[in-house]
Amino acid sequence: xxxxxxxxxxxxxxxxxxxxxxxxxxxxxxxxxxxxxxxxxxxxxxxxxxxxxxxxxxxxxxxxxxxxxxxxxxxxxxxxxxxxxxxxxxxxxxxxxxxxxxxxxxxxxxxxxxxxxxxxxxxxxxxxxxxxxxxxxxxxxxxxxxxxxxxxxxxxxxxxxxxxxxxxxxxxxxxxxxxxxxxxxxxxxxxxxxxxxxxxxxxxxxxxxxxxxxxxxxxxxxxxxxxxxxxxxxxxxxxxxxxxxxxxxxxxxxxxxxxxxxxxxxxxxxxxxxxxxxxxxxxxxxxx
Amino acid sequence: xxxxxxxxxxxxxxxxxxxxxxxxxxxxxxxxxxxxxxxxxxxxxxxxxxxxxxxxxxxxxxxxxxxxxxxxxxxxxxxxxxxxxxxxxxxxxxxxx
Numbered sequence: 339x340x341x342x343x344x345x346x347x348x349x350x351x352x353x354x355x356x357x358x359x360x361x362x363x364x365x366x367x368x369x370x371x372x373x374x375x376x377x378x379x380x381x382x383x384x385x386x387x388x389x390x391x392x393x394x395x396x397x398x399x400x401x402x403x404x405x406x407x408x409x410x411x412x413x414x415x416x417x418x419x420x421x422x423x424x425x426x427x428x429x430x431x432x433x434x435x436x437x438x439x440x441x442x443x444x445x446x447x448x449x450x451x452x453x454x455x456x457x458x459x460x461x462x463x464x465x466x467x468x469x470x471x472x473x474x475x476x477x478x479x480x481x482x483x484x485x486x487x488x489x490x491x492x493x494x495x496x497x498x499x500x501x502x503x504x505x506x507x508x509x510x511x512x513x514x515x516x517x518x519x520x521x522x523x524x525x526x527x528x529x530x531x532x533x534x535x536x537x538x539x540x541x542x543x544x545x546x547x548x549x550x551x552x553x554x555x556x557x558x559x560x561x562x563x564x565x566x567x568x569x570x571x572x573x574x575x576x577x578x579x580x581x582x583x584x585x586x587x588x589x590x591x592x593x594x595x596x597x598x599x600x601x602x603x604x605x606x607x608x609x610x611x612x613x614x615x616x617x618x619x620x621x622x623x624x625x626x
Numbered sequence: 627x628x629x630x631x632x633x634x635x636x637x638x639x640x641x642x643x644x645x646x647x648x649x650x651x652x653x654x655x656x657x658x659x660x661x662x663x664x665x666x667x668x669x670x671x672x673x674x675x676x677x678x679x680x681x682x683x684x685x686x687x688x689x690x691x692x693x694x695x696x697x698x699x700x701x702x703x704x705x706x707x708x709x710x711x712x713x714x715x716x717x718x719x720x721x722x723x
Binding site for chain 2: 358377378379388391392393394395396399418420421422
């Protein structure tokens with residue numbers, strides 16, 4: 339935080355992180371325009387979790403809503419992080435892919451429809467394995483097809499962050515908005531610690547984790563487009579500002595040389611600190 | 627995981643359906659829908675086995691104050707009785723009766 343904390347602003351703010359997926363969606367769409375599709379009463383839930391002794395949620399942890407943003411038709415897909423870590427199963431993944439594919443069809447038929455993804459997910463739901471992975475691949479394909487017509491805006495609000503196959507979905511978005519509390523990475527720190535040991539990374543060292551993969555660092559490194567406060571009003575405003583930018587001229591995910599060079603510069607025999615990483619990669623050569 | 631079913635005699639019609647909560651750690655989701663007839667059906671899917679008696683007590687208490695013709699589905703992820711009652715009361719508040 340900078341020298342002077344704006345405490346009045348802090349008190350007046352409505353936390354986005356504290357909202358559930360449905361409330362986040364309502365907060366982003368134009369007031370009164372929220373209309374949920376395949377909601378909890380349709381009971382399109384995971385058939386696989388109860389077989390493994392896990393209680394299924396009626397909407398499989400994904401909220402799909404139509405509405406308007408700045409008066410223009412929009413679809414929002416929001417992941418509920420409190421349910422199974424926001425993991426992508428067969429149904430939840432298919433809901434997001436289906437929503438994006440229908441938005442694509444609308445755009446192809448001349449009905450401009452914007453898309454927003456609220457990404458709060460550990461990635462694939464391990465209990466549903468390949469079915470979840472297949473759904474994530476469909477989401478990737480749908481984002482790439484849709485972003486040619488209209489910006490696809492990803493938002494990582496926190497606190498779960500966005501990991502695994504869904505971090506690729508975040509990277510494929512036309513634009514990405516994050517908070518300081520957000521994290522973005524392929525393998526989450528808990529997974530790395532579990533697989534490679536605490537010598538590799540101490541996932542309980544929150545300062546280290548956020549200094550490496552937190553929203554502020556990702557912004558510094560040019561891997562996201564906007565850093566916002568944990569404020570529902572500010573995030574809704576930023577989503578509108580971002581859509582106004584139109585379709586980007588180039589995508590980050592096409593800048594392979596930039597990122598391969600960056601990876602090549604890292605000495606993996608030592609644990610980098612956030613400052614060292616920022617110095618090494620310091621927001622150079624990005625396509626936007 | 628365990629599924630519990632209860633029924634209660636009720637009399638007042640309900641107009642809306644309501645969904646509250648999330649199947650998150652220590653929490654639950656509640657789905658309430660209007661039904662015809664004088665019997666409220668309650669279905670509880672809970673992640674914790676062996677607490678049927680506690681559930682019965684909690685839902686009994688809820689129906690001493692609630693008289694709507696509804697079907698209630700609860701998907702529970704280890705919520706305490708206090709949280710369960712709070713979620714049920716939140717749902718009733720959103721029903722507007």
